[in-house]
Amino acid sequence: MRILVTGGAGYIGATAVDILLTQGFDVTVLDDCSTGHADSVPSQARFIEGSLLDAHTVREALTGASAVLHFAGKSLVGESVVKPDLYHEVNVHGTRILLEEMRTAAIQRIVFSSSAATYGEPVTTPILESAATSPTNPYGETKLAVDNILTQEGQLHGLGAISLRYFNVAGAHKSQRGWLPERHDTETHLIPNVLRSTPDKPVKIFGTDWSTVDGTCIRDYVHVVDLIDAHISALQKIQLGSHEVINLGSGRGYSVREVLSAASSALGHQIPAQDSSRRSGDPAVLLADIKKASTYLGWTPTRDLLAMVTDTAASFQLS
Ligand SMILES: NC(=O)c1ccc[n+]([C@@H]2O[C@H](COP(=O)([O-])OP(=O)(O)OC[C@H]3O[C@@H](n4cnc5c(N)ncnc54)[C@H](O)[C@@H]3O)[C@@H](O)[C@H]2O)c1
Known part of the structure; x- marks a missing residue:
């Protein structure tokens, strides 16, 4: 086929x-x-x-x-x-x-x-x-x-x-030819940007005063x-x-600080980050209900945030 x-x-x-x-x-x-x-x-x-x-x-x-x-x-x-x-x-x-x-x-x-x-x-x-x-x-x-x-x-x-x-x-997939990394010239996604954060160009945390567990936005990865x-x-x-x-989605939300913490564990050092003001149009929480994916497709995600961060880091040859 x-x-x-x-x-x-x-x-x-x-x-x-x-x-x-x-x-x-x-x-x-x-x-x-x-x-x-x-x-x-x-x-x-x-x-x-x-x-x-x-x-x-x-x-x-x-x-x-x-x-x-x-x-x-x-x-x-x-x-x-x-x-x-x-x-x-x-x-x-x-x-x-x-x-x-x-x-x-x-x-x-x-x-x-x-x-x-x-x-x-x-x-x-x-x-x-x-x-x-x-x-x-x-x-x-x-x-x-x-x-x-x-x-x-x-x-x-x-x-x-x-x-x-x-x-x-x-995350990323390891093919027989090697990793297939996320390669966007303009990268807007949090995990790649967190992994590439440096003291000179720290990743920005947009909003630290949301009504969430740690004040940062929650997203579903x-x-x-x-x-x-x-x-x-x-x-x-x-x-x-x-x-x-x-x-x-995964049906589970992770805050920006949780992503930073997972990435710090994956790289074995504290990732620099800079608190910034909220961006307009950003909702505090975006979380998928994934019951239909389970009932209709028989699908449930099996890889957690740490796997996504670790695989992305490996695909960038950072770990
Ligand atoms: N990455 C995410 O988190 C995410 C979330 C929601 C939806 N999506 C959707 O998933 C799809 C893939 O996303 P991605 O992250 O791999 O983006 P990507 O930019 O890496 O892939 C899109 C591909 O489409 C090609 N393309 C663009 N215009 C084209 C055209 N006119 N004719 C032929 N090819 C064309 C690009 O060259 C590119 O290879 C997109 O439709 C995106 O909107 C992605």
Whole structure:
């Protein structure tokens, strides 16, 4: 069975490619390498370097595929505020092109990388999939728009789709070729930034006066390898004509100070950090309710914060 992995040269997509190949799937990668890296794609995968926005290239990439894991897209919240049109063009229009070409090629199964950003500021935590969606930035809006398009495609054209709403993805996968690290030119994720913190450029803690155990924000982290296991289960559970939305997190929250402490243990020294004021738009707590992932996908995460930090550090060759 051949799977098209869009965004397969990126952090999460490259991990998926490697695990799929190990499990005996054939893989095609479509990636324009705008934020991904061609050298992350193993030689066993068929690699089409090109954009989702080019229908001809998408058609070529879909050849022989039975299903699609759709990771490709723009994913920086801050950039999306400055360049909303780019985010709508790539994330929404690009997905429309992909879906049109899938329909033409009679490929009816897709798993989409959605995001907790679709929910916006939560009214209650943990967040259930049935919670109101109210994104607070263009990135979240584009993810929600695609979720809605997938529902429509199921109803109108019989597509089978699962949107996996990731919370914070972390950790790294060790492939036979070595670690597949998170390699974002602009790194906004806490764990990589904590691990790279130095006395000269200490990582900032945005807000130390939240009403949480230690005053810092609480987030839900999921290991990238657990995340890909959920995708492979999702591929097997897709029902034609239906669209499911499923949260992926660990169902457990960690404060920024807990992340710092885990990273300090992993590196064996105290990580420098600087207390800063709150950032606007940051909720105090973001926590996934992951019961649906368990009942629908038969999935439970197995790797904890220490594993995520330790694997990230090893992938950066810091430990
Ligand atoms: N990392 C997280 O914590 C997180 C959380 C929620 C959702 N997501 C979603 O997961 C997906 C993967 O995230 P990631 O962290 O691996 O990001 P990434 O930037 O490493 O990967 C995205 C990939 O998509 C490719 N791409 C971008 N535009 C493209 C286009 N027009 N045509 C073809 N390829 C294109 C990039 O080159 C890159 O390789 C994204 O859709 C992201 O929004 C990630």
